[in-house]
Amino acid sequence: MSPDTPPPPSALAPFRYPAFRAIWIANLxxxxxxxxxxxxxAWLMTDLTNSHLLIALVQxxxxxxxxLLAVFAGAIADNFDRRRVMLAAQxxxxxxxxxxxxxxxxxAITPLSLLFFTLAVGCGTALNGPAWQASVRLQVGPRDLPQAIALNTIAYNLARSVGPALGGLLISIVGTAAAFGLNAISYILLIVVLLRWRPETAPPRRTSMLTAIATGIRFCAHSDPVRRVLIRGFAFGFGAAGFQALLPSLVRDRLHGTEITYGLCLAAFGAGSIVGALCVGAARHRWGSDRVVTAVSLIFAAAMLPVALTTSLAWTVAAAFVAGGAWVSMLTTLNVAMQLRSPEEILGRCLSIYQAVTFGAMALGAYTLGLIADLSSLPAALFISTGWLVLTAILLRFVAPMPRRDEGRLLP
Known part of the structure; x- marks a missing residue:
């Protein structure tokens, strides 16, 4: 690091902004x-069916x-008031x-109706995502944007640390209906905070939906730095999806565990994610995005090996912790790279394309690896996932390296 390079802002600096602080707590x-x-x-599906594919399809x-919807959601986020879009989605x-x-x-729940409900919630997530991520710029200053993105990731993964264990406990005591009901109630606080938040923004300049989408796709296709970020997101999403998608089956069939065991594994994943979110900013500042992205891909791949080779709960929990840190380090780095290289007027569309590529790859990976597990075995699916991550991490460092610090950067 050059002596003239200013040190990165404090990881907690965004909490100085009251709007960010209130929204962060409600989002948590x-x-x-x-x-x-x-x-x-996920656990209810294991009670409804023995199919690894249907269980993976919950994820x-x-x-x-x-x-399917993120690109349209990005156009909506840029054409309408982002706060109102988030309110509608929530x-x-x-x-x-x-x-x-x-x-x-x-x-009255069946495997197909359960998938329908999770799809419907996913549609709300798709609509909310671009508006949510683009609104971070309205909550903090440009210098604190990477830290704000990391803190939002920490909120998600802090919930991921406590939520699964709490969910497993709730399911074992009062059943899945109560767990679903608690989630319904949790949306209310965020809706109230969004109703009270009144950011000063210029009225969005509206264009036709197809024109708006075409503009966003054209920018991402023509921007070489952005295009390389999207390639890295797709490669990681496809391979890494197998761990979470197959984890319920792994706990049930290989560990012979309960819903509490499953919650414990997810809690370890979330705890690792918090550590990763706190450390990735300094790592990116010291070594650069490309080295971080390559390293965390290899680390995630290494974490899946003990899960495939052993039936030990301790090894699985440890692997989940490591995988969680790698997961959040990758997604935070990709998100920051997109935000810093996307024009404000099409920010929602750029972030929606990033989401469509990365999370679409996760959906495709979950389906493919679930199918492989049904046709062969769970370890075989995990080995294929591991091989994919190792191969793409090494190959893409030469074919699609992450953008250098000032390459294509639009924010200071």
Whole structure:
């Protein structure tokens, strides 16, 4: 690092902004509820079916809508008030979660209806994502933007640390319907905070939906730095999806565990994510994005080997912790790279394309690896996932290196 290079801002600097602080706390509560619902849905599917593919599709159904709808959601985020878009998405997810609670309580849930509800929540997530990520610029100054993105990631993964264990405990004591109901309630606080938040923004310049989408796609296709970020996101998303998508099956079939065991594994993943989010800023500042992205891909791949080779709970929990740190380090680095290289007027569209590529790859990876597990075995699916991550991490460092610090950068 050059002596003239200023040190990075404090990781907690964004909390100086009242709007960011209030939204962060409300988002933490909402993420907690979402993680509880995610655990409940995945474990409920293991009670409804023995199919590894259907179990993996619970994870895929939450990300498929991002692949299909994110580009439209990005255009909506740039054409309309982003706060209102988030309010609409949060309200829709509240209604769907309440309906899922009722259907489960009435014992009217089936594998297909459970996938329908998770798809519907995924549609709300797809609509909310671009507006949510683009609104971070309205909450903090440009210098604190990377730290704000990391803190939002920490909120998600802090919930991921506590939510799964709490979800597993709730399921074992009061059942899945109560877990779904708690998630429905968790949306209310965030909706209230968004109703009270009134950022000063210029009215968006509206264009036709197809024209707006075409503009965003054209920018991402023609910007070489952005295009390389998207390639790295796709490669990682496809390979890394196998761990979370197959984890319920691994816990049930190889560890012979309960819903509490599953929650413990997810909690370890979340705890590792928090550590990764706190450390990735300094690592990126010291070694650069390309080295960080390559390293965390290899680390994630290494973490899956003990899961495939052993049936030890201790090894699985340790591997989940390491994988969680690598996961969040990768996604935070990619997100920051996109935000710093996307024009404000099309920011929502650029971030939606990033989401569509990365999370669409996760949905495709979850489906493919779930199918391989059904046709062959769970270890075989994990070995293929590991090989993919190692191969792409090495190859893409030469074919699609991450942008250098000042390459294509639009924010100071």
């Amino acid at each position: 509560a909402s993420n907690m509820g979402s993680m509880i619902q995610s655990v409940a849905a 895929a159904s939450a990300t498929i809508p991002i692949l 309200t829709g997810m509240l209604i769907v979660s309440a309906a899922l609670t009722l259907a489960t309580w009435l014992d």
